Amino acid sequence: MASLTLRSAGYTHKACPVCGWRFFTFDGLDEHSAECRTQENGRRIAALNNTRRRRCDQCSLVSTVAGLGIHQKATGHTGWTEAA
């Protein structure tokens, strides 16, 4: 029982802090987590570039490009201004 607990505790220590993917060796985890963090940073930068806002000309609602599209479809509002 005790050895099983120890083993499972060690196992959780080898989980990637970014994506939670688990590894049997620390070498494997180190190699992965370096790569995983790089990918995660890339995703964050992509997300930042994706946060451009538009303001509805008719009710001044500010939303993402997609969000404003949904708003205007639902309300029938037209026209938008780029909002930084």
Ligand SMILES: [Zn+2]
């Ligand atoms: Zn990962």
Ligand SMILES: [Zn+2]
């Ligand atoms: Zn509107």
